[in-house]
Amino acid sequence: MIFTKHFWCYTVLVFFLAFSITAQPESSEFRPKIGLALSGGGALGISHIGVLEIIDSLGIPIDYVAGTSMGALIGAVYSMGYSTEEMKEIIFGVDWQDLFDDEPSRNKLPLFEKGETGKYQLNLELDGFTPKLPSGLIQGQKIQMLFSTITAPYESVANFDELPIPFRCVSADLVTGREVVFKDGSLSMALRASMSIPTAFSPVDYGDSLLVDGGLTNNFPTDIVKNMGADYVIGIALDGGNHSKKKLKSIFDILDRTTDIPRLAKLYSNIDLTDAYLETDVSGYTIMDFSEESIKKLIERGKKNARENIQLLKKIKKSIGDADSENLRAESKRKRELFLENPPLIRSVLILGNTTLEFNFLYTNLNITPGNRFNVKTLNDRITYLYSLGYFDKVSYTIENRDDNSVNLILTVKEKSFSKLNVGLKYDDYYRMVPIFGINIKSILFNGTRLKADYQFGGFKKFSLHFSYPSRTLNRPLYPYIKANYKSIPFDLYEPSGLKFAKYTDRSWSFGVGFGLTLGNLINFEAEVNRELLNLDPEIAFQSAGFEFPYIYQKLSRIILRLSYDSLDDVLLPRNGIVFNSYLEKGLKNLESDQAYNKIEADIDMYITPIKYHTFKLGATVRGYIDNLPIYKFFYFGGPSNFVGIDYNQAIGTKFNVGRFEYIYEFKKDVFFRGIFNISLDNELTFSPSGKPFMGYGAGVTFDSILGLLNIIIANGDENLNSPGRKKLHIYFTAGFKF
DSSP states (O other), X not given: OOHHHHHHHHHHHHHHHGGGGOXXXXXXXXXXXXXXXXXXXXXXXXXXXXXXXXXXXXXXXOOEEEEETHHHHHHHHHHTTOOHHHHHHHHHXXXXXXXXXXXXXXXXXXXXXXXXXXXXXXXXXXXXXXXXXXXXXXOOHHHHHXXXXXXXXXXXXXXXXXXXXXXXXXXXXXXXXXXXXXXXXXXXXXXXXXXXXXXXXXXXXXXXXEEEEGGGTOSSOHHHHHHHTOSEEEEEEEEOSOOSGGGOOSHHHHHHHHHHHHHHHHHHXXXXXXXXXXXXXXXXXXXXXXXXXXXXXXXXXXXXXXXXXXXXHHHHHHHHOSOBOHHHHHHHHHHHHHHHHSOOEEEEEEEESOSSSOHXXXXXXXXXXXXXXXXXXXXXXXXXXXXXXXXXXXXXXEEEEOTTSEEEEEEEEEEOOSEEEEEEEEEETTTEEEEEEEEEEESSSSTTOEEEEEEEOSSSEEEEEEEEOOOTTSOOSEEEEEEEEEEEEEEEEEOTTSOEEEEEEEEEEEEEEEEEEEETTTEEEEEEEEEEEEEEEEEEEOOOTTOOOOOEEEEEEEEEEEEEXXXXXXXXXXXXXXXXXXXXXXXXXXXXXXXXXEEEEEEEEEEEEEXXXXXXXXXXXXXXXXXXXXXXXXXXXXXXXXXXXSOTTOEEEEEEEEEEEEEXXXXXXXXXXXXXXXXXXXXXXXXXXXXXXXXXXXXXXXXXXXXXXXEXXXXXXXXXXXXXXXXXXXXXXXXXXXX
């Protein structure tokens, strides 16, 4: 769930779409024909369903349909013979928030891609060493897949006149500036083009054209249904009540209205073509109001609009005499059922758009071959898998109908650059501002390799380089890797009373080689041989009885084992899933190490949301050693990330057993309240031989923002870890992503 894209998408949608708020039925061939025009308007266009429900209840047959943007989607579904009840099922069944995020669901990502989620605010493809700006904030992968699923029974229809109700949808060509009216071709692609809001969604590449939202040229296409042959035109528009003189106050209001002016003449002339002009009042709602409650109320607004104009509709009904569209709907439903019961055979598979990845790689991983039955769910799953590999901006399909209940499957891909620049930022009260710059390069030396480099700086410095060979499909169980790391991290030393008495800098250089093993996309095991050069340098030391402040320099040879399990649905705001990480580091003198030791770490967090908006987190942390642990390998605890109620890194020692409980309540969209409790038992603190347990508890609020998560936590905990009892209040503030 990446708020950044949602935020900018919302901003662009508001700016662009605000202007938009303003087979034949079984009857005599000689009766007058009725055309229906549906305007665009984002979520507000869902109100059209309410109007259509009243139109159907009056028995008014619709002979032609044209729509723009959301009006195109509603119109297409209606033209395919769906009833308004079936349309509601579709609309309510869509996860709209997820739809406007191109990232595949985290539980479907390969492990190598899963580990990169929630780390960076900005990801840019590279052309050589030059960052490339995207053509849209959203490529529209999930939207395209939704449209392909909805239109599947009619996707092979070559001409939109062959739909149960002839249909047209409107797009605009960025190259020529002209209106483009779709009357044939891929129905799903036509809908995607009609809804390509400029800069929010990437344009649709169509021949020599780049197609964007039809609202730029014709947001109320009554002229199109008129040209299709309609004798009577019912036009359904949207009124947001935003353009009165009193409402045009701010610079944004004026700029927004200014962009409307070139389209107003077309709008007014198209209004004049209507025999029944129905303008739904959608004031109080926005083009991104896709919540279930908003959708229900918008549909009711549509019904209210139709009821207020019932005499106009009855007049049209009276002028055409008796006619009924129920048989048409029944036949259409039966056709859709037959498509699912007896799907066509796939005769051939054609792949277009690939320039770097060869046909065999795509064909093998698509895993759909001639002779298979066309199955929408299977095809969607395979396309989602291909997309999750991280090689593509978009993967879509169309089908061509053949005469023998078979189809040709055409897969179209748009490849990403194999190199990517990542930029992130985080803040906390201890290290302050920490930016990160990273580069990811795929297939750098040969196909299937991955190079990842990250540099963090600010409150501390870290550099990491990781080169691996997991294969291009990311499903090879065993993979080799090489890694190099540098760090320079300052940290404070505290007395048990909470008094800071020294400041050190932990510097180290390390190099390792190893092998990893993956089991599905949940479990990962790594074994590594590593060489580390380490020094701890005291920068500030205050008087403290009985403690010396040594300079430490060590050469360490280590065996490192890691085991992890990750089923979280979201890395920043998990609602369900488990994450487990364990780490064993063994220093070996027989490998020329200055020190022999065994260091053990294990963390587990479990999230469960039994009731919507209410999430519970249970967690545990174990830190320990076997035989010996040198001072430069001690553990540090404290702060909002691992133990609230004490200062950052206040607890220093060789052994910790920590339990955590957290309750998270989603107060409203992007605002979460939190209650936190943690306790540490059976400890071995550096300056507290008693090993007494200590605890902390607190409450906080989290905002999901353009910068990532903003967290404010107020917590209470033991001031003196050697003598728990006396409490101290702490206030923590953190911002950004996790890296």
